Structures are given as C-alpha cells and as structure tokens.
Amino acid sequence: MSHVRDHESVKIIERCQVSPPQNSIPTTSIPISFLDIPWLYISPIQRIFFHEFPFPTQTFLQTLIPKLKHSLSITLQHFIPFASNLVYPPKPHFPYFLYQDGDSIPFTIAESTTNFDHLISDSPKHVTDLHPFVPTLFSPHTSEDGTRYIPLMAIQVTILPNNGFALCVSFHHVVGDGRAFHHFMKFWSSLCSKNGDSTSLEASVPLPFHNRDIIQDPKGLLKLKMMENMWNSPTPSKEFAVVYTDMVRATFVLNPDQIERLKKWVIAKCSNSDHFKTLHISTFVVTSSLIWVCFVRSEEIIGYDVPNDDELYHLIFLADCRNHHEVSIPSTYFGNCLGYRTVTMKRSELVGNNAIVEAVRAIECQVRDVQSDPFKGLDTMTPEHEGRVVSGHGVVIASSPKQGVYETNFGSGKPKMTEVVHIDSSKSIAFSDCRDNEGGVEVGLALGRIQMNNFTSIMKKYLSDITNLNH
Template sequence: MNCNNNTLTVIDGCQVAPPPGSVPATTLPLTFFDIPWFCCLVPVQRIFFYEFHHPTNHFLQTALPSLKHSLSLTLQHFFPFAANLIVPPQPHLSHFRYLPGDSLPFTVAESTADFPLLTSDSPQDVRNWHPLVPTLPSPRVEPDGTRAFPLMAIQVTVLPNSGFTISLTFNHLAGDGKSLHHFIKFWASLCKARGETPLSLPSHERDKVKDPKGLKLLYLQELENHDSNMMEIASVAPHVFVNKVRSTFVLSREQVERLKKWVSLKYCANNDSGASPHISTFVVTCSLVWVCMIRSEESKGNSDDELCYVVFLADCRDSPEFSLPSTYFGNCLASCIVGMKRSVVVGENGIIEVAKTIERRVRDLKSDVLTRAETLMSDYGELWKPGKSVVVVAGSPKLTMYQTDFGWGKPKKTDAVHIDAGKMISLSDCRDKDGGIEVGLALDKSQMNNFNNILEEQLNITVCE
C-alpha cells in the first residue's frame, strides 16, 4: 500500500512558453467570481496516469517532444496559465498580467514506483502520489512591493516500461475546473493530432461578466480585513498525511439508478406536498458519500446538535443572469453551503433528509445562482474556523476527465491530488463503466475501513428494500 521508498529522479527542469510573438502583453481584470479564491491557500492538483510500455529513453525521444511542443501551442490561447497574478500595494487592484516571454515551469522526472499500485482503486498511502506532483514557484517581489504569483506548474514523470503521469498544480484564481479541463483537452487534442484541434478557443472577454449585485466591490472590501500575506501558498504539515490513505469508489450506472429510485420513493412517501423532486446523480452521490463519511468518523464526543457542512460548486456560464459562452476562461462558479445537524445526517433516514436538502439548494441555485452570494466571504470565514465539520465536493462527471487522450489512449486513472489535504471528495466520470461515477476519498485508515463497510451496507439496503 505504500511506495514511499521508491526513488524519483529529476531528468530536466525547463520553462515552456507560447511561441515567440504569438501573444502580446495582456492584462486581465479579476471578476467577482475570482476574488473569493484569494482565501484558498491550497493549490489545485490534478494527475493523469497513462500506460506506456517502453523504457525511459524511448519516451524522452518520442513522446516528450510532442508533449512540450503541443503545450507551447496551447499556451498561445490559454496564456493566463503562463502569466502571473499581480498583487500590487493597495489601493491598486490585483490583476493577471502576461508579458512576452512569460512561461510556466515544466519538470521531467523518472520514478521507480509501482504503476499498478499507483493506479489501483484500493486504499494506498496518500504520499505515494506526492513526488509526482509539482509545486508552484514562490512569488517574485518587484521593486515597488508588487508581488507576482506564478499560476501553474506541470510535471511529467516516466515509470519505465509501465507508464507515465502528467500532473498539474495551479492556483484556483486562474480558473475553475471547466477552464482547466478545456486547457488540458485542447493540449491533448493538439498532441494527439500533431497539429490542429477541433476544440473551440477559450474566451477571455471578462467584461461580459455581469455583476448585478456589486459583489466585486463588496468582496474587495472584505479582503482588506484579511492578512496581507494570505496569498502565500500554504504548505500542509507532513503529520497530516501520516496513516492517511486514498481510495476510489466506483458507482455503476445501475447502482446510481437504483439509488435514485430508492431516494425518490422514500422522499415522496414522506412528502405531503406531493411535489416531484429532481433527484439527480449528483444529489444521490453527494448524499450517500457525505452520510457515510460522517457515520464513519470515530466517536469523539461530537454533539448531536453540532452542524455538519457540505460545500459544492455549480458552473453558471449558461445561467440567464450571465449567458457566458461555455468556453469562458476563468472562474464562473456559484457556491452552495449546506448545514445540517449531525443527528439528522447520521440518523436512520439520513440519506433521504440530506438528499431533500441538497436537492432544494440545487433548485435555489437554478432560480438564482447568486442566492446568498452577498455573505459568501463571511460565510467561508466562519466555515473554516477550527473544529468545524466541513466536506468539500471537488470535480464533476460532466468534465469527462477520462476523455483526455494525448495519443496514448484514455488515462488509466485520474484524480484530484489535493483532496488529501483536507476533508474533500472528488467526483469524475468512469473509465470503464459508461454512466457510472468515480468517487475519490482520502481518510485515516480506520475511517476508510469504516466508510467502506458502511457504504457497502447502504448500497445493499437499496437493493433489498
């Protein structure tokens, strides 16, 4: 389960930039969708594993040149990832700045780790993946005190005669999951086709982001109350990862449909209004996993009246309030915080009650994606205080991560690495089961065992009842 004793050797460290002269000096303003991510100190990390049954030299001679060249061409259109976040002294506003010659760090390494273990769904030490993931460079301080923060780093690691990984670390201020996966798929398509890609170009028209509630000014004012060093990327203490394992749970289409039917029947049986709820795959998956996570926690004197929270995000590019193109590059996410008493979540009808609440909040977002947006910054400030029980949902099956083919087939595995830094779950499409869903988790060993047993028991209930 642990491959920490394996060695990683850095073969090359370089910078990859857009083709010379392809991108002029450009500045992009932050929108109100971006600003709350100033409070996110842990960078987003995504890893892709690909099978490649050849020695390292063969990879370096055949695959690597295509990966680097197509990345350069991709950055011509997705230049913010090669740019910097500029944080000048107040009262000047932060913004993104690209200057000709800007680039992102690109590391090439070789690892002796066990590829089948790394790509297994079974529990493994969370530290197994850490050497394969790059770190963001430290910010540069300019003479006037302005800080320039790099936004992305990429690492390609060869596991000889087995496979290779492509891993990306980036600052969430640069964009959301949809922007990231547009970039990755564009890069993959160029690499595979060795030329043009059928994918659409990103849209950088930030002036089209409407702000009917004046949220940008409100959020900027609230940011002034935070520590001036809040943008420094936090390093997670090593002891956080001791005895922690990650695992992937796969729910097939049949299991999801059975769960949806079970929840709908229970919901309607206890609902006198006769309303017909829309119990989606997202609703039942989040409800099932959150309930199993809370139930799997070791008893530590938690109060039944204690509030437990689950946080999820929704893409709102196509919402009537904005009507942005699907290719809009940046953040365009509505946040939703659901709080429920622990006694309700772990109760006999916990999944049903949770599903009711999440479904209701999803409906609220559909009618007004900016509902409660005015208090978002203060709500997050309260949420991250010590002692709070908070689970964050990352990713989405709609991002079709397993459709990222650089020319060597679909990934053997892909997941969000940063979920091991806190209480998070990752959701994605399935590699081998059409219509299924993959759930990534990182928990203490004992809790992971409990979770596995509780999940299996709960899924059996939906079959028997």
C-alpha cells in the same frame, strides 16, 4: 540536463520552462472578475493523470516528450492566463493577469520506480504515494512598491518505465475553475495526439473565450465589496499543517445501475410526502447524499471523541454557471464561473434511520436555490472560509462528473486513472466521470485508515440494502 534524486522513488531528469511561441502574443493584461476574487487565497489545485505507455524511458524521451512540449507551447498561446502572472498591487488597485513575451511555466520530467498498478488502483493507498509526482509552483516575488507577482501553473511528467506516465498539473484556482482547466487539458492532449497540427482541432475542441468583461456585476459594487473583504482579511502566510500519519486515499465507483437503484429507492421513500414529490432526484443529489452520510457515520470510531447529535455539519458544493439563463456566459468562457451553496444539517439527521432521504431533501433544496440565484452569497466569502471548513465539521465536493476528465488523450489512450491530489489537505471529496462506466461516478476521498475502513463497510451495506429492496 540535471540528474538530481529528489525522492527515493523519483529521479529528476530535466527541469525546463515552456512558453508560448516567441512573439506569438503581445503583452496582454486581463482583469479579474468578481467571480475570480473568492479564489485569490485558495491553496493550489493539483490534478494527476495516469496514462499507459508500455515503453522504456528512452523511447518516451525521444517520442512523447517532444510532442508534449511542442503542443503545450501552442496550447499556452491560446490559454494565455496560465502562462501569465497574477499581479497583485497594494490597495486600492485590483489584481489582474499579465502576460509578457517570454513568460513561461515550469515543466519537470522525472522517472519513478513506483509500481504502476498500485498507483492506478482504486483500493486504499497512503496519500503520500502521490506527492512525489506533484510539481512545485514557483514562489511569488514582490517588487519595491509592494506589488506581488504570482506564477499560476506548473507541470510534472513522471515516466514509469515500460508501464506508463503520470502527468500532474498544479495551478491557482484564481486563474480558472475546473471547467476552464479541463478545456485546457483537452485542447493540449488533442493537439499532442495530432502531432501539434491545430488545423482540424477547433471543430472538436473550440478555442477559449477570454473576455472577462462579459461577467456583469449584478449589484454594481459587488466586485469592490468582495475585494474589501480580501483587503481586510489577514493574508494566509502558508498552507495549514496536515499530518499524514496513517492517512489513505481510495476511489469508489458508483455504476449507472447502482445510481438508478439509489434514485428509485429515494423516490419510493418519498412517495407518501407531497413535499418530496416535487424534488428533482438527480445523480449529483443522490450521490452526494450517500457519500456525505457515509462520511459522517464513518467518524464513529472506538476510542475517538464523537461529536454530540446537535452539532452542525456542512456540505459545500460548487455549481458551474455557464449558460445559466440569467447570466448568458458561453460554455467556452475561460475563468471562474461558479456559484456555491452550503448545506447544513444536524449530526443526528445524518446518522438517523432516514439519513439519506433527509440529506437528499437538504441538498436538492440548495441545488434549486443556486439555479434560481447563482451568485448569492459570494460577497460573504473571505480567506477564512476554507479554514472554517477544514477545521470544523465541513466538507467540500470538488470537481464534477460533467467535466469529462477521462476525455484527456495524449495519443496513448484515455487515462487509466485520474485523481485530485490536494483532497488530502483540503477536506474535499472529488467527484468525476467514470473511466469504464459511462454515466457512472468516481468518488475520491482521503481519510485515516480506520475511518476509511468504516466508510467502505458502511457504503457497501447501504448499496447492498438498496439493491435488495429494489428486487
């Protein structure tokens, strides 16, 4: 074991590799589907889970760490792509996932003196407070013929003595979407809580479905066209620079009662319009409308340049298309199965008196559109897509309340908090289910401290006004 102090609040206890059980998997090659291609150059996903475990470090090392490693090894046997490399050969060959016996993922064990209650609180904390808990993915390497081999996952478990632990996973989106990742996490945590006994596990957490040939190219040449877009676009050499000075992250909880009141308020506002009467006012539609409007309005900071009212703002959301009636992809499919849509509105509409209702109309229209044609527009996605969102007036809704992130129990109870770490560098807003309110929504976002204060005040005012109008 090595004892190296990497950060003032984190001490590395051990760095090791975890692989599937030896000789349990033959050499396996899995092709990418056209639904994986848009995510080839996206920056790594980083999700952290904070769990309570009120024991000293030595107890943790002797009890839970061996279970975590053993259950992870068995889990990787079933979720092969995470233990694989993405093999990216030169044009005209397509990338694919390759597992060879002995392939493994880096697993880091650390210890931190950071205050546990501070880490799991909803209130604003500096974004860099979470960075020491994030594992680093191994760098890609390139063979003589120009083929790149890209490792896909890394895990770090950080012990917070006598309080709990932080388990953070970094992975490349190209290997799978949020639904696939949380399937992996629930399988691993369930196996760990059963001390590695998988005999009764499948009834509660089914095995993943790996056959990517089930993804049918609706236009025949879509996969080739999308890869041509990638080949013809400049490969990002590194992640864009982010300045974290005075940037904070916070979690906002909308409980079921607030969501229902918001729906009723929107329906009442729309009652005199025949067009609005046909709208499906879902939890996602009203929540994303409220958050987007508050986000845009919070930019009005004294001394800052505020865009003019005709400037266009964009909200990008992703939709899980498993079990869609046109594609018939099973819920256990492991890979990417996402449609996406961009909602575009003028700033004047998002700061006007009827802003939330106008946002509801625009977002609901795109939700219906993705339901009718889930994969429309995928062939236009390129590596520059994320860059345009980050640099312009765009924001992405990441994750979903339907993923059940609080169902991840390693034997010490459900998480006390879970967060999407990379929202501080990707201009994203994270939605998840609620740890304490079934049917509620947790919203995580990262902003400058002044803008965060503005956002908080604006959102509280909206929720207060809507509550009063419903009485």
